[in-house]
Amino acid sequence: MQAFDTAQLPRDPSSVRFEPGPTEDKLILSMGPQHPSTHGVLRILLELDGEYIVRAEPVLGYIHRMHEWMAEQKTYFQFMPNMGRVDYLHAMAWNWAYAGAVERLAGIEVPERGEHIRVAVTELNRISSHLLWWGAYLLDLGAFTPIMYAFDDREILLDILQAVTGSRLTYSYFTFGGVYNDVPEDFAPRCLAFTKHLRSRLPMYRDLVTDNVILRGRCEGIGEMDVDLARRYGATGPVIRGSGAPVDTRRAEPYSVYGKFDFRIPAYSQGDAMARYMVRMDELETSCDIIDQAVSNLPDGPCSAKAPKTLKPPKGEACYAVEGARGKILVHVRSDGGPKPYRVKLRAPGFSNLSVFCELARGTLLADAVSILGSLDLVIPEIDR
Amino acid sequence: MSPDLLSFDHPLTRLVVGLLCVFAFVGLNGLVLVWVERKVAGHVQLRPGPLHVGPYGLLQPIVDAVKLVGKQLAMPAGADKYLYWAAPLLAFAPVTVCFLPLPFDPNLAPMRLNIGLVLILAFSGLGVLSLILAGWGSNNKWGLLGAARAVAQSVAYEVPLLLAVMSVAITAGSLDLYEITSQQGGWPWQWYGVQNPLAFFIFLVCAVAETNRAPFDLPEAESELTAGFHTEYSGMGFGLFFLAEYANMIVVSGVAAALFLGGWQGPFLSGILWFLVKVYAILLLMIWMRWTYPRVRFDQLLNLSWKWLTPLAIIDLALVVIIKGIGG
Numbered sequence: 249m250q251a252f253d254t255a256q257l258p259r260d261p262s263s264v265r266f267e268p269g270p271t272e273d274k275l276i277l278s279m280g281p282q283h284p285s286t287h288g289v290l291r292i293l294l295e296l297d298g299e300y301i302v303r304a305e306p307v308l309g310y311i312h313r314m315h316e317w318m319a320e321q322k323t324y325f326q327f328m329p330n331m332g333r334v335d336y337l338h339a340m341a342w343n344w345a346y347a348g349a350v351e352r353l354a355g356i357e358v359p360e361r362g363e364h365i366r367v368a369v370t371e372l373n374r375i376s377s378h379l380l381w382w383g384a385y386l387l388d389l390g391a392f393t394p395i396m397y398a399f400d401d402r403e404i405l406l407d408i409l410q411a412v413t414g415s416r417l418t419y420s421y422f423t424f425g426g427v428y429n430d431v432p433e434d435f436a437p438r439c440l441a442f443t444k445h446l447r448s449r450l451p452m453y454r455d456l457v458t459d460n461v462i463l464r465g466r467c468e469g470i471g472e473m474d475v476d477l478a479r480r481y482g483a484t485g486p487v488i489r490g491s492g493a494p495v496d497t498r499r500a501e502p503y504s505v506y507g508k509f510d511f512r513i514p515a516y517s518q519g520d521a522m523a524r525y526m527v528r529m530d531e532l533e534t535s536c537d538i539i540d541q542a543v544s545n546l547p548d549g550p551c552s553a554k555a556p557k558t559l560k561p562p563k564g565e566a567c568y569a570v571e572g573a574r575g576k577i578l579v580h581v582r583s584d585g586g587p588k589p590y591r592v593k594l595r596a597p598g599f600s601n602l603s604v605f606c607e608l609a610r611g612t613l614l615a616d617a618v619s620i621l622g623s624l625d626l627v628i629p630e631i632d633r
Numbered sequence: 634m635s636p637d638l639l640s641f642d643h644p645l646t647r648l649v650v651g652l653l654c655v656f657a658f659v660g661l662n663g664l665v666l667v668w669v670e671r672k673v674a675g676h677v678q679l680r681p682g683p684l685h686v687g688p689y690g691l692l693q694p695i696v697d698a699v700k701l702v703g704k705q706l707a708m709p710a711g712a713d714k715y716l717y718w719a720a721p722l723l724a725f726a727p728v729t730v731c732f733l734p735l736p737f738d739p740n741l742a743p744m745r746l747n748i749g750l751v752l753i754l755a756f757s758g759l760g761v762l763s764l765i766l767a768g769w770g771s772n773n774k775w776g777l778l779g780a781a782r783a784v785a786q787s788v789a790y791e792v793p794l795l796l797a798v799m800s801v802a803i804t805a806g807s808l809d810l811y812e813i814t815s816q817q818g819g820w821p822w823q824w825y826g827v828q829n830p831l832a833f834f835i836f837l838v839c840a841v842a843e844t845n846r847a848p849f850d851l852p853e854a855e856s857e858l859t860a861g862f863h864t865e866y867s868g869m870g871f872g873l874f875f876l877a878e879y880a881n882m883i884v885v886s887g888v889a890a891a892l893f894l895g896g897w898q899g900p901f902l903s904g905i906l907w908f909l910v911k912v913y914a915i916l917l918l919m920i921w922m923r924w925t926y927p928r929v930r931f932d933q934l935l936n937l938s939w940k941w942l943t944p945l946a947i948i949d950l951a952l953v954v955i956i957k958g959i960g961g
Binding site: 275277283284285298299386387388389390391392393396397400460462463465466613614615616618 | 674677678679680774775778781782847848850854855856857858859923924925926927928929930931932933
C-alpha cells in the first residue's frame with residue numbers, strides 16, 4: 249500500500265470541493281462509530297463551537313449487510329430469516345412486511361387465526377422494542393436504573409415469545425400464509441397476565457421517571473420539529489406522531505385485522521423530545537389494548553394457509569406496509585416469475601427519521617444532541633440494512 | 634480503649650502517624666465504598682450486585698484493584714507526557730491532606746488547625762486542576778470538553794459552597810472543625826444542619842457537584858463525552874481518578890458531618906463510630922441519588938448554581954449574621 253503523501257494534496261483551497269472547513273475556534277468531533285449513545289455503529293460528524301453544534305452530519309454504512317442484494321440471491325423462503333436481522337428490536341414487523349408483500353404477490357390468503365396471532369406477537373414485540381428504547385434513552389440522559397426495570401418487564405414478554413417462536417430476539421416466525429406453528433395453549437392467558445402486569449407498572453414509571461423534573465428539563469423543548477419538517481423528511485411512526493400528526497399505518501392503511509380492533513393512536517403536538525417520549529409511553533398502553541382484543545377471542549381454525557413449498561409468484565410487483573415500532577416499514581417485491589425475487593426494496597423508517605437529525609441538532613448543545621438522537625429511537629442495522 | 638492521637642507529644646510525630654492513618658483510612662474506605670456503591674446500585678436496580686467473590690461479594694473491590702494495577706498504562710500518541718501522568722497523582726494527593734484537619738474523634742484529629750476549614754477548601758479546590766491537566770494533557774477532544782466543563786462547574790459551585798460553609802463558621806465563630814463540632818451537641822436539634830437546614834441543603838448539593846457525582850457528573854458524562862477527562866486513562870491512571878473520587882466523597886461527607894451533623898457527638902456510641910455512621914449516611918444519600926436521577930444539562934447546572942443556590946446562600950448568610958448580631 250502506498251503511503252499517504254500530504255504533499256500531493258492540492259494547495260489551492262478553492263480546488264477542493266468540500267464544504268468550507270472549520271474556522272479556528274471550531275472543533276470537528278467524530279461522535280461514533282464507537283460511542284455509548286449512538287447505539288451501535290452510527291457515526292456523527294459534529295462541528296462544534298464550544299459545546300454548541302454548528303453542523304451535524306450522520307455518516308452511515310458501518311453495518312451495511314446488503315440485505316436487499318441477499319434477497320436476490322435466495323429463494324423467497326430462504327430470505328425470511330434475514331428480516332429478523334434488519335431491525336432486531338422489532339423483528340416481527342419486518343417479518344410481516346415481507347411475508348405480506350409476497351402473499352400479495354402470490355395471492356395467498358391468511359386464515360383468521362393466523363392474522364390474530366400475527367397481530368398479537370407483533371404488538372408484543374412492539375412493547376419489547378419500546379421498553380428497550382425507554383431504558384436506553386434514559387441511559388443516554390444519564391439515568392442508569394430504568395433500563396433494569398424495563399428489562400425486568402421485557403423478560404416476561406420474551407419468555408412468552410420464546411414459547412411461541414423458539415427465539416428471543418431475531419424472530420423468524422412468519423411464513424407465507426400465516427405463522428410457522430400454532431401458539432401454545434397458555435398463550436392467551438400469559439398475554440393477558442402480561443398486559444395486566446405492564447399496566448400496573450406504567451403508573452410507577454410515570455411517577456418515578458416521566459414526571460422527574462430533571463428528565464423534563466432534558467426533554468421539553470429539545471429538538472422541536474413541526475409537522476411540515478417531519479413530512480419533508482418522510483419521518484414516520486412516533487417521530488411524526490410527536491409532531492401532532494396522528495399518522496399510523498395501522499389506521500391509515502388498515503392491513504390484516506387491525507380494522508376490527510378498537511385502539512387509540514396517541515399523538516402530541518409539541519414536537520419535542522418529550523412529545524416523542526410520551527407517544528411511545530402511550531403506545532405501550534395502545535399495544536396492550538390491541539393484544540387484549542386479539543388474544544381474548546382467538547378464532548379457531550388453522551394458523552396458516554397452505555403455500556407451495558417452492559414459491560414461484562407470477563410476474564409482477566407488490567408492496568406491503570406495516571407500522572413498525574419506529575415507523576412505516578414498507579417492503580416492495582418484484583418477481584420475474586422465478587423462484588428468487590427479482591428485486592426487494594426495504595424501506596426503513598429509521599433512515600428517514602435519522603435524516604431529520606441534521607436539522608434538529610443544529611444550534612443545540614452536545615448534551616441536547618444526545619437527547620434528540622435518543623428520542624428518534626434509531627436502530628442502526630435497520631438504517632444501514 | 635479509644636484511639637488517642639494526643640498521646641504523641643510532638644506535633645510532627647502526630648502529623649506523621651496521622652498521615653499514615655489517613656492513607657490507611659482512605660484506602661480501606663475507598664475499597665469499602667466501591668463495594669457499597671456496587672451493592673446499593675445492584676439493589677436499586679433489582680439485581681444482587683457483586684455476589685461471587687468472597688462472602689456477599691466483599692472481596693470484589695480487591696479483585697477490581699488487582700485488575701487495575703495489572704493493566705497496561707497506555708498513553709495516547711501526541712499526549713503531553715508530564716501533564717498526562719501528573720494529573721492522576723494531582724487528583725489523589727491533595728485529597729489526603731484534606732483528611733488531616735478532620736476531627737474523627739475528640740482525641741483523633743491528626744492536625745488541629747485554627748483554619749482547618751480553609752485548608753480543606755483550598756486543597757479540595759486543587760482537585761479541579763487535575764481534571765484540567767488530564768483533559769488537556771491527553772490530547773483528546775472528549776477529554777478537552779470534559780476539562781472545560783469541569784472548570785465552569787467548579788467555579789460555579791465553589792461560590793455557594795463557601796457561602797454555606799461561611800454561615801456555619803460565623804455561627805460557631807471559628808474556622809476550626811474541632812471547635813465547630815464541639816459547639817454542637819449529640820442530639821439532632823443541637824446540630825447546625827437542623828438549626829440551619831438551608832445551608833445544609835446548599836452544602837449537600839454543592840458537595841455532589843464538587844465531587845462530580847451524578848446527577849452533576851458532567852465532566853465525565855459517559856453518554857455524552859464517552860468518559861470525559863479520563864477517556865484515555867487506563868489501569869492505575871484511571872484507578873487513581875477513581876480512588877480520588879471516592880476519597881473526595883468521604884472528605885465532603887466528613888466535612889458535612891462535622892459542620893452540620895455534630896461530628897463525633899452522639900449518645901451511647903463512641904465518637905469515631907458516630908462520625909463514621911454520619912459520614913456513611915451522607916455517602917449512601919449520594920449513592921442513592923446517583924442511581925436514581927438522570928444527568929442535568931450543562932446550562933441547567935450553571936443556572937441552578939448562579940440563579941438559585943448562590944442567592945439563597947447569600948440570603949442565608951445575611952440571616953445568620955443578623956441573628957448572630959441580635960443574639961450578641
